[in-house]
Amino acid sequence: MTQQYEALLAILDSKEDPLIQEWLAEAAQGGTAPAASFSSDARELLQALRTALHSGPPPRGTPHPGNAWHTLNGVLESLSRSRAARGETAGDTSVFVLALKKALFTQLQATSDAAALAPALWSATELVDRLAQHTVTTFQLAREDIIRRQQEELLELSTPVVKLWDGVLAVPMIGTLDSNRTQVVMETLLQRIVDTESEIAIIDITGVPTVDTLVAQHLLKTVAAIRLMGADCIVSGIRPQIAQTIVHLGIDLQGIHTRATLADALALALQKTGWRIGRVPA
Amino acid sequence: MERIPILRMGDTLLVTIQLDMQDRTALALQEDLAARIADTGATGVMIDISGLEIVDSFVGRMLSSISGIARILSAHTVVVGMQPAVAITLVELGLSLDGVRTALNVERGMDLLRRIREEAPLGL
Numbered sequence: 001m002t003q004q005y006e007a008l009l010a011i012l013d014s015k016e017d018p019l020i021q022e023w024l025a026e027a028a029q030g031g032t033a034p035a036a037s038f039s040s041d042a043r044e045l046l047q048a049l050r051t052a053l054h055s056g057p058p059p060r061g062t063p064h065p066g067n068a069w070h071t072l073n074g075v076l077e078s079l080s081r082s083r084a085a086r087g088e089t090a091g092d093t094s095v096f097v098l099a100l101k102k103a104l105f106t107q108l109q110a111t112s113d114a115a116a117l118a119p120a121l122w123s124a125t126e127l128v129d130r131l132a133q134h135t136v137t138t139f140q141l142a143r144e145d146i147i148r149r150q151q152e153e154l155l156e157l158s159t160p161v162v163k164l165w166d167g168v169l170a171v172p173m174i175g176t177l178d179s180n181r182t183q184v185v186m187e188t189l190l191q192r193i194v195d196t197e198s199e200i201a202i203i204d205i206t207g208v209p210t211v212d213t214l215v216a217q218h219l220l221k222t223v224a225a226i227r228l229m230g231a232d233c234i235v236s237g238i239r240p241q242i243a244q245t246i247v248h249l250g251i252d253l254q255g256i257h258t259r260a261t262l263a264d265a266l267a268l269a270l271q272k273t274g275w276r277i278g279r280v281p282a
Numbered sequence: 283m284e285r286i287p288i289l290r291m292g293d294t295l296l297v298t299i300q301l302d303m304q305d306r307t308a309l310a311l312q313e314d315l316a317a318r319i320a321d322t323g324a325t326g327v328m329i330d331i332s333g334l335e336i337v338d339s340f341v342g343r344m345l346s347s348i349s350g351i352a353r354i355l356s357a358h359t360v361v362v363g364m365q366p367a368v369a370i371t372l373v374e375l376g377l378s379l380d381g382v383r384t385a386l387n388v389e390r391g392m393d394l395l396r397r398i399r400e401e402a403p404l405g406l
Contacts, residue, residue: 186366186370187366187370190366190369190370191366193366193386194365194366194386197386197387197390198386199386199390221373221374224373224378225366225369225370225372225373226369227378227384228364228368228369228372228373228378228379228384229364229366229369229384229386230361230362230363230364230384230385230386230387230390230391231386
């Protein structure tokens with residue numbers, strides 16, 4: 001154990017209560033409204049820090065599980081999580097942890113001589129910065145996790161297969177068609193065709209903003225797979241501009257039934273399955 | 283070597299593929315089927331592949347060539363019961379089996395064969 005950490009440890013061991021008091025006062029000044037849990041949070045964090053310092057100097061890189069420094073990281077992570085759940089930003093949590101620095105400096109100044117003060121201050125700064133940094137990192141990782149989960153949910157949500165009529169399925173596509181989306185659409189649609197023994201599937205691309213060669217290729221693939229299953233496919237919702245783009249790009253949609261609107265596609269599907277619908281005369 | 287049985291129902295030959303195909307099984311089926319069409323003068327061939335979970339390009343090509351052979355022997359081929367995973371694989375392999383008629387299940391396949399025969403009574 002090097003000397004500068006010993007000075008820190010001595011303070012943590014003997015001056016815990018004044019340290020916490022000054023820390024909380026400083027944190028309250030920093031703009032964060034003091035909550036009831038602040039003092040218990042502070043005490044828990046100091047306890048973990050003391051145990052970690054007793055076990056040895058802070059390791060380089062990520063500490064191994066079972067190490068006291070790893071436990072300290074765990075305490076910081078739960079602190080960051082509980083505060084994020086209360087709606088506080090990563091900055092608020094970081095400011096709370098950084099407020100410890102002032103309190104440590106005051107105590108170090110009171111106990112150390114001039115020669116020992118500089119290295120002790122430096123190690124205290126380094127240590128507290130490291131703790132604050134960890135809360136921010138944890139916060140960011142948690143956010144990224146949420147974003148990833150929402151992306152997956154969006155993918156699932158954006159491809160519903162609806163039954164329009166006996167033996168007629170429809171997929172209203174919304175958003176850009178990339179290969180991931182196409183794969184999900186293809187799988188769910190083909191499975192639904194098997195389950196419901198539907199003869200006709202309508203792919204409605206009203207919600208697809210642009211159609212380029214790649215999107216067209218994905219569409220053609222889906223149509224080919226549906227045909228292989230023994231069902232028929234109609235592509236609907238082709239807007240006038242998109243029809244122009246398709247022709248200008250030289251995309252060959254030969255052999256694919258296309259209609260301008262979903263209603264037209266349904267009419268074609270009903271005609272193909274032998275249905276006839278008319279008004280009852282009044 | 284296992285051989286895939288070919289059943290005869292009137293004018294239609296019915297082949298049910300229950301296991302994953304080996305290349306040799308596929309070749310044997312192709313030969314047997316050609317011989318049976320010639321012997322019986324069948325005008326329709328239905329291949330039920332609902333039990334097939336795995337395909338490769340060879341099996342995909344076999345389906346195409348059976349259809350081609352049958353057409354020369356004046357019989358229509360309908361492939362029925364393809365699994366979604368098989369359809370996706372064939373598309374990804376670039377095999378869209380042009381010229382092969384498909385149907386969702388055996389019943390629909392029979393309907394389709396009947397319709398094709400009505401449209402083209404002489405076989406082609």
